[in-house]
Amino acid sequence: MRFENQKEQLIEKQNKAIAKQKTYVYFAIAALLIATLFLILIYRTNKLQKRYTKNLQAKQEILIQKEAELCESNRTKDKLFSIIAHDLKGPINSFHSLMKMSTSVSISKEQYISLMPKALSGIQGISELLNNLLIWAKTQMDGIVLEPKNIDLHDIAEQSISVLTTLAQKKEISIVNEVPENTISYSDKNHLDVILRNLIGNAIKFTNQKGEIHIKVEDKGDALQLEVVDNGVGMNVETQSNLFKTKYVKSAFGTNNENGSGLGLSICKEMVENNGGKIWVSSVQKEGTTIYFTVPKESNKIDAV
Known part of the structure; x- marks a missing residue:
């Protein structure tokens, strides 16, 4: 009977030890699952962060490129208008001088006739320049409409x-x-x-x-x-x-x-x-x-x- 009692106590003690070990195992598994989930969340967060960073860098590069294009466009326009102003000023001043001289007695008919072709050539150049300028301005504002x-x-x-x-x-x-x-x-x-x-x-x-x-x-x-x-x-x-x-x-x-x-x-x-x-x-x-x-x-x- 003593042996049987000792046996039962030993079995009970072993069962308690096994139950305790199972509890540790369950805790370990739960901790492992939590750690795995945490690692997955960290991985996904890093992946999303990298994707967002890449998209942000791409957008930033586009913005930098657009800014450079805009600056270049502004420089081109400034240069273009400077050229246009220069090209318009000369012929207009020449034509104005010719008209002014024609109203005075200081110019002869022969001189007027000799100067007129040059003035007309200048006006023709102005007309062509303005036509191109209007076409260019329209394309810049509305784009080129294709039909x-x-x-x-x-x-x-x-x-x-x-x-x-x-x-x-x-x-x-x-x-x-x-x-x-x-x-x-x-x-x-x-x-x-x-x-x-x-x-x-x-x-x-x-x-x-x-x-x-x-x-x-x-x-x-x-x-x-x-x-x-x-x-x-x-x-x-x-x-x-x-x-x-x-x-x-x-x-x-x-x-x-x-x-x-x-x-x-x-x-x-x-x-x-x-x-x-x-x-x-x-x-x-x-x-x-x-x-x-x-x-x-x-x-x-x-x-x-």
Whole structure:
């Protein structure tokens, strides 16, 4: 009986020890679960923090880039308006002086007749500059609105040439339209008109007396490549590399001292690219310049005209 009592006490003691060990195990498991959950929360928090930090850095980089672009844009605009003010001041003052002199007896009819062509040339330059300035301002405020349709490039070239014929005749420059009839492009008609007028106008400015300008087109498979070719003064490599960049816009004078701000070429680049093309230049000093730009081919869309 004593042995049985000792046995029962031992069994009870062992059971209590086992129960105590189980309690420790349960506490350990609970602590492990809590620690695991804590570690998971820390991991997720760090992951979210890294993601938010990365997004914040990306947004910060975008803001820095936008700020740099805005500063560059402001510098470009300041420079542009400075050039415009300079280019407008000279011809307007000259025309004002001519008008003032014409009302006095100090100028003869022969002198007036000799001065008038120069004054008219200055006014023509002002008109062209203001037209480009209005187009540029509109694109800056509203963006370039694209209304593409099927148009005949031969007709567009003819219209641009007809507008600039008077300027070309003053320098006895011949402009040849080599674009075949019914060469159709799916582009914005107004944009193509502005592009060709600016390019042909520039070619006239920088071509000497009795020079030649040719408007050509080549089929490049997926696009049409238009070319405005002149045998004028040409340009150096540095001028070519900066030709279509607004921030490098600068005033330049043609072979007959015609005014030019370079703004028209920046407008051409924007409009060509918005029509899905690209523009570039090839030039040799004292031999001539060729401006190339591409436009989409004819579209078979139902709404194309």
